[in-house]
Amino acid sequence: MGNRYDVIICGAGPAGATAGTVLARQGLSVALFDRARFPRKKLCGGLLTWKSVKLLEAVFGETPESMIRSGVINHVSEYYSIRTFEHGLASGRLPYPFHFTDRTRFDDMLLGHARATGAEVFEDEGVTACDPEKGSVTLASGRTVSARHVLGADGANSVVRSAFPRFDRDRFRRNMAPALEISLPPEDFPRPVDHPELIVGILDAGYGWVFPNRDRVILGICGLRRKKENFSELFRAYLTRLGVDMDLVPALHGHPLPYGNYLGAPFHQRALLAGDAGGYVEPLFGEGIFFALCTGLYAGEALAESQANRVDPGPRYARRLHRQIIPELKASDRLRWALFQGMRIAGPGSLSLFVNAGATRLAEMVHGIRSYAWLRRKEWDFL
Numbered sequence: 040m041g042n043r044y045d046v047i048i049c050g051a052g053p054a055g056a057t058a059g060t061v062l063a064r065q066g067l068s069v070a071l072f073d074r075a076r077f078p079r080k081k082l083c084g085g086l087l088t089w090k091s092v093k094l095l096e097a098v099f100g101e102t103p104e105s106m107i108r109s110g111v112i113n114h115v116s117e118y119y120s121i122r123t124f125e126h127g128l129a130s131g132r133l134p135y136p137f138h139f140t141d142r143t144r145f146d147d148m149l150l151g152h153a154r155a156t157g158a159e160v161f162e163d164e165g166v167t168a169c170d171p172e173k174g175s176v177t178l179a180s181g182r183t184v185s186a187r188h189v190l191g192a193d194g195a196n197s198v199v200r201s202a203f204p205r206f207d208r209d210r211f212r213r214n215m216a217p218a219l220e221i222s223l224p225p226e227d228f229p230r231p232v233d234h235p236e237l238i239v240g241i242l243d244a245g246y247g248w249v250f251p252n253r254d255r256v257i258l259g260i261c262g263l264r265r266k267k268e269n270f271s272e273l274f275r276a277y278l279t280r281l282g283v284d285m286d287l288v289p290a291l292h293g294h295p296l297p298y299g300n301y302l303g304a305p306f307h308q309r310a311l312l313a314g315d316a317g318g319y320v321e322p323l324f325g326e327g328i329f330f331a332l333c334t335g336l337y338a339g340e341a342l343a344e345s346q347a348n349r350v351d352p353g354p355r356y357a358r359r360l361h362r363q364i365i366p367e368l369k370a371s372d373r374l375r376w377a378l379f380q381g382m383r384i385a386g387p388g389s390l391s392l393f394v395n396a397g398a399t400r401l402a403e404m405v406h407g408i409r410s411y412a413w414l415r416r417k418e419w420d421f422l
Contacts, residue, residue, distance in 0.1 A: 044069060044185075045062070045067040045068045045346055046067060046188050047188075047190070048070070048189075048190045049176060049191050049193040050072075052146055052192065052331065053332050054314030054331040054334055054338075056146070057331070057332050058190055059156075060149075060153045062339050063157040065346075069157070070161065071161065072176070073165070074179065077147045077150050077162060084248060084257045085145065086235065086326070087140060088405060089407055089408055093422055094336065098332070098421070106145075114252050115137070115138050116233065117132055117136045117137075118130065118233075118234040121238075121239065122239075124280050128387055129394035131398050131402075133402050134408070135403075135406050140328075166178060166179075166193060166199070169191070188309050189309060190312075191317075192331075194315045197315070206304075215298065216295070218259060219260055219270055219291055221257075221259070222257050222258070223255065223256050224255065225255070227256075228283065235250050235251065239382065241277055242262035242273070243262070244265055244375075245262015249281070260277055261298070263299075271293075296320060298325065299375070300318040301319050313338040315331065319334045319368070322372045326405075329407070337356055338352075342356075359420075366410070367411045370410065381393070397414075400414050401414075
């Protein structure tokens with residue numbers, strides 16, 4: 040380990056690995072620090088939309104076929120359904136299939152690309168503090184390492200973000216959603232699952248899901264805590280309603296999910312934020328993988344240009360986010376509250392009417408073929 044790098048990246052998940060790949064490919068010295076050892080256990084639905092698939096191909100050269108061969112993608116579904124516990128609300132065929140990943144293998148694959156391009160990866164080495172002014176981080180071992188710039192890709196509870204003096208901490212905290220998930224062998228779930236199911240009506244500002252994998256079924260809930268709800272109790276009630284034998288349920292796993300608290304200016308002095316650290320999760324369906332990949336790409340390219348031309352990467356990075364990412368998150372957030380309010384007033388049937396009125400165009404919106412802003416065709420600048 041050196042003492043000085045061009046860029047230090049805190050967090051080696053999808054955002055950090057993407058940025059590390061982009062930067063090392065440009066010949067920059069990059070240090071990636073993560074508190075975990077890879078392959079790490081990562082419980083997640085692991086859904087890849089069309090835009091995620093296209094970005095993976097553009098940046099890493101990975102296709103659905105290559106990821107299926109390597110076991111990273113372990114289920115593909117051309118169908119979806121949305122329902123309450125009592126009634127189906129909408130279902131149909133997708134214009135492009137959903138691909139489901141094994142997140143343990145997926146994250147390890149991305150980090151492998153970063154290593155192969157020359158990034159130095161330090162596992163079991165968490166970051167405990169960051170000084171954005173100096174461009175330095177303090178490691179769990181007590182060592183201090185410095186760089187021209189630091190990228191915080193260290194998740195929802197970002198250490199790097201905590202060093203930023205100017206952002207709306209109350210808003211960020213208010214829009215942090217608890218998410219609880221478990222996985223079960225298919226034989227322990229009371230029915231076959233071959234396509235993703237969203238279950239609404241269980242939370243005022245959230246939903247549940249049942250996702251297929253090759254050898255697991257992923258069950259979860261996520262939503263904003265508006266009435267001091269006990270999410271562990273809600274989750275157990277949810278599993279019971281699904282018909283799960285509670286004696287077969289493993290320990291509950293929870294994590295915070297940014298749910299409408301994205302930052303408009305994710306930079307301060309020598310530090311930038313990407314992925315969950317900047318709140319970049321789509322706030323209607325909670326899609327995070329694509330936004331981690333894309334903000335990691337944009338941050339990496341802004342930092343690479345900064346090193347080449349001696350310009351401040353923060354404003355360039357923010358401008359690109361405001362062109363490509365933040366309009367999607369804002370429009371998704373508006374749609375979310377309109378749909379939740381409609382369900383509170385008129386019941387879940389209002390969601391059925393909305394989805395069935397334009398199912399194909401809405402599915403294209405989720406995939407990123409169309410924009411959340413008025414369903415216009417979306418032009419992604421990485422294609």
